[in-house]
Amino acid sequence: MWSDWIYPETDICFACGEVVEGLGRARFCPSCRSKLSPVGEICCQRCGKPIADGELCDWCRKFERGFSQAFAPYRYEGLARELILRLKYKNQPELARAMAGEMARFFEERKEERMIELIVPVPIHRSRYRERGYNQAGLLAHALGKRWGIPVAEDWLTRKEATRALKELTAAERKQSLRHAFQLDERFEPTRTISRILLIDDVLTTGATAESCSSEFLNWKTEEIKVLTFATRG
Ligand SMILES: [Zn+2]
């Protein structure tokens, strides 16, 4: 781009490509930022989804979850949804850096990154990886790992089968279809207890994916699993 040598790379908005002088590490211009809907302070203390009031959402009140807490800065709508779709389906892996920056700031504000020992991205199936050329959750995980100096374990978990169109399934069907969808590689079994693992994905839908991944780790020496995504479906 012609502007590359006039403006520093960091002054280009990752979402719309506009050059905004002084944008720096903010990554998104004010206009794009206004199209991102933060989850806000009133959210479920377990899964991080926006709720009207109280501590837990209906789902978390009724059921145990494999992870102790999930976090997401934005609701899965508007520009947040668009960015995820572009990252996944429009071959725009460069968006991951800016999106990870938003996730990192949100997590750091809560001082949550301090206890994390290992970062694990939710894997995609091999066939999908071949098609896409990258795992979007892996890109987000590596950006976060680099920022915090925390190791990223990308090969530990594998997705056994290509789960089909989850969005067409009900929450219960989704949970069933994801049971045993992931497998931990026994070669990596840690010799000591890992106090806290952070699972990374682009979006938290029902939480069934995160739960299925978490349950694989619970048989290992793991004290706690937290989840961080860019967006969450309300
Ligand atoms: Zn913009």
Ligand SMILES: [Zn+2]
């Ligand atoms: Zn909840």
